Amino acid sequence: MDSLDAPGEPVTVHAPAGTIIGRRSGRVRRFLGIPYAEAPVGARRFAPPVPRGRFPEPFDASRHGATAQRVPLYATTTIPEPSIPGDDVLTVGIVAPAADDDRRPFPVLVWIHGGGFLAGSPASPWYDGRAFTRDGVVCVTVGYRLGVDGFAPLDDVLPNLGLRDLLLALDWVQENIAAFGGDPDRVTIAGQSAGGAAVLALLSSPSGSGRFHRAVSLSGAVFNVGTGAARELLERLGHRLGVPPTRTGFGSRTVEQIQQAVLDLRSERSDDAPVLVPCAGDDILPVLIADGLTVHGHDVPVLLGATGDEFDSGAGPEATAAARAAGTRVTDTLFRSACARTAAARRQALAGTWLYSFEWPSPVLGGAAHCVDLPFFFDVLDAPGVARALGPNPPAELATLMHADLTGFVRGQEPAWARATGVLGDPAREYGRPGAALASDTTGVFDPVARAMFPAAETC
Template identity: 30%
Template sequence: MSIKNMMKTSHKLMVVLLTTSFATSSFAADTGHLDNTFAMTTNLGEIKGAIKDKVVAFYGIPYAHNPFTPSLRFKAPQPYENWQGVLDATHVGAPVPQPGRGQTVELVGTTEDLTINIWAPVDALNSDQILPVMVWLPGGAFIREDAGEQVYEGTSFAKSNTIVVTVNYRVGVDGFMHLDGAPDNRGILDQIEALKWVQENIADFGGNPKRVTLFGQSAGAESVAILLGTDKARGLFQQAIMQSPPMQYLTAEQADRVTKALAKDLNTHPTKEGMSKVPFKQLVSSIIKTSNAMQQNRDEWGMMSWGGTVFLPVVDGVIIKKSPMKDLAENTDSSIPVIVGSTDQEARLYLVPGNTIDRVKNEEKNLFLNDLSLSGDPLTTYNPTKNKESIGDVYADIKSDYSFRMPALHIAENLVKNGNKVWHYNFSWSSPAYGGKLGAAHFVDVAFSFNTLNSAQARSFVGTHPPQELADYMHSSWSQFAHYGSAPWDIYNLTDRATMRFDTHSEQVNDPEKQVRLLWSDFSF
C-alpha cells in the first residue's frame, strides 16, 4: 500500500522550529552539540527533540514509571502518564542498570523511568504524512541492553520515511530472575508496554500504528519471537524481523535453580525482599560471576552450561506457555510477514576477541556434539580436516549453529508451516576486525541493517572500510519491508528454501548448507 494512500489520524500537531546558534554546524548524538531543536505538543505534553540531517531525534521519552523504586520493584510496568512542562529529549540517556562490557565488571545504567527513543523526519512532523514504524528491541543476552547505542541510530531509516523507535527494558535480576510473588519475564512485559505506548502515541510523531514492524537482534530477536507467540502482544505490531534469534529459555525449575545460585553467591534470600536489599553493583557482578561458574560446571548444569548467559526468558504459563519456539509455531498470527536470519559465524564474536578460539581442545568439541545428540553423523560434518579449519573454528561453527543459526532456520520453517510469508537470509560478509579473524560474527550485521557503518561503535566490528554497497542493500531491504511487508528476494518455502546471502556481492541461493540443516532437523529448540 502506498504511503500517500494511508490515512493519518485526525489529531494534528502544532510544531515550532526553534533555531539556536552554536559554533558547530551539525548535531552529533555522542557530543551533545546542537544546531537546532524541534518542539511540539503531543497528547502527553510538550516535547523538544534535536535535529540532524532533517531528522528529529527524541531521546529518553518515558513509557513506564521507574520500576526500581521500592513500591514498583519486581512488578509489571506501570504506564507513564502526562509529563509536566517541556520534556527535553535532546540528549541520549542511560539504559537500565546492567554490567558493563569491560574486563572488570562495572555497573552501568541508571535507576530511572523506562524510556524509548524516536527518530522522525522533519517533513512528517510538519505535515499530514503518516509513515510506517519500526520498533527495535536491542539485544544483550538478557543481562544487557541499550536503546541508545550508536549502531541503533535511526536517522537513515527516517530519511527513508520511516519512524524508528528503540526501546529500553529491564534485564538481568530485575528483568528476568524468577522470584515467587513477582511476574516472570518482566523485561518482556516492559516491551509489551512500550508497544502499547506506540499504538497510543506514535501518530503524534507521524507514525502509523497500523503498520508497525517489530525488529530486534540476538536477545532482542528472541523477544520478537516470544511476542509473536503470545496473545498478550496480539495486535500491537503487524510485521516482524528477527536477526540472530537464540530461542533459549528456562523452565520454572531451572529458573528457580538460577535464583538460588545467585542468592547464595550474594549471601541473601532468594526472594523479592532479599534481592531488593542487594546494591545494584553487587547484583551485576554476581550475574557475571554466576554465569561464568555455570559455563565451567557442565556436570552440575548440563546443557545450561553451553548457553552463555545466566538469565533467560522463563516458561511461566502466561507469556511463555510451552517454549518460545513451540508458542511461536502454534500461536503466531499467520497474517504477519517475517524476515528471519543469522550471520554465518555468529559465535566468533565470543571466541575471537580473547583468543579462546585458539585454545579449544578436540575433547571439548566432541563433548559438545555428544551433548547435542544430533541426527546423522555430526563428527563428519563438523570435521576440521575436511573443512580445512582449526578445531576452534569448527567449535565456533557448532556454537553458531546451536545458538543462533539453526534457531533462525527453525523459526522460518515453523512459520512457513503456520502460513506466514517468510523471507530467510544469511549474512556472509567477513569482517576484517581482529586481524581478519572476526569474520561474519554475531552483531556484525546490525550496523549494515541500520546503515550506521561510520559510527565509532561499528568500526570496532566492521573495520575502517566496510562495503557501503552492502549496507545500502540490506538497509533498503529492511526499509522496503517496513513500508510494504515484502523483501526483494523470493519467499522461503520448504522445497526451494530461497535464502538471501548478504555479502559484497549479495545473491539468492537455495537451501544453503543442506547437510548442516539435516543434522539439526530433529533438534528441539
C-alpha cells in the same frame, strides 16, 4: 552520533503523553529518553510496569535516558553500549523525519537491543536511526528490564517482566507515534541477539496480537529453558549477595550489586548458557516459544536470519567450512537453528517468512561474527566503534543494499527473494559472501542445522 545528547535546535511535539521537546538537526528529529512507564523502583521493582502518566510539564527529550544495564557483561563489546545512571530505565527514543516531510505518515521500526537479556544499551550509536529517517521511517529504540530484575523466575514475582515492559512500550507507540509522524498501523518490531529472541517470543505470544504488524529477528534464538537452571543460578547469586533468592532478598540489593554478582559468577564458570531469559508458563508465554510460533503471529510477515559465524569466527577458512557443514557450532545450535525452526513452525502461516544469512567476514574478527551485520542494516558505517570491529574499509555498497532491503520490508514490501517454507533447500538471501555478488539468492544455506533438527525434513 557519539554524544548522549541529541544535536540541533529544540523542536516540540504535542502527543497524548504530553508536550515533548527534542532536537532537530537538518531533516532529522530526535526525542530521547521518553519514559513510557513509571520508574521500576521501590514497590514497583519486580512488579509489572505501570504506564507513565501524562507529563505535567514539557518533557526535555534531548538526552538518552537511563539504561537498565549498570555493569557491562564484558570489558570490551563489539557494539558500543553506554551505561547511563538513573531510575527511569523504561524509556523510548524516537528518531523521526522532519515534520514537513510529505511522506508522512511514516512506517515505524521499533528496535529491541541485544545483550543476552543481561546487558546491552538502547543508547548505542549503532542504533541511531538517521538513515531510516532519510528513507521515510520512524525509528524507535526501547529500554527494558534485564537480568534478575527482568527475567528471574522468583516465586512471588510475575514472570517475564522484561517482555511485559516491551509490550507496554508497544502500547505507548500505538497511542503516541502519530504525533511524531508515525503510522500506528504499520509498526515493525525488530531486534538483534537477545532483541531478536524477544521478537520471536513476542511473535509467539497471544499478547503480541495487534501490537505490531511485521517482525524482524537478527541473530535471535528460540529459548527452551526451564526454570530449574535459573533457580540454581539465583540460589548461588543469593548466597554471594548474602540474601535469600526472593523478591525481598534481591530487592534489598541495588541493581548494580546484582549485576556485578552475576558478572562475577559468570567469570567463575565456563558454562555461559543463558538462563535468565523469557520462559514459558504464564499469560505472556503460555507455551514454549517454539510451540507458540506454530499458532500465533501467522498474520505477521517475518524476516529473520543470522551471521555466518556468530560466536565461532576466527577458526580459519578450512576449519570453519568443516564445522559449518556439520551444523554443530554454537552459531548453528543457538542462532541458525532458530531460523529453520521458525520457518518450519510458520509453514501454514498466511504471511510470509523470509531468511537471510550475513556472510561478509570482518578482517578484524576473522569471520562473519555476531553483531557485525548491524552497521550494515542501520547504514551507519561511520558510527563510533565500527572501524574497530569491521576494519577501516567495510563495503558501503553492502550497507546500502542491506539497509534498502530492511527499509523496504518495514514499508510493507515483499522481499525480492522466495519465501521459506521450513524444509531442506529453503531459499535465503546471502549478503557479502566472498566471491559472490553482494546479495546472492540461494538455497540450502540452513540445511546442515535443519538436517540435525528435522531429520525427515525432505518429506515434510
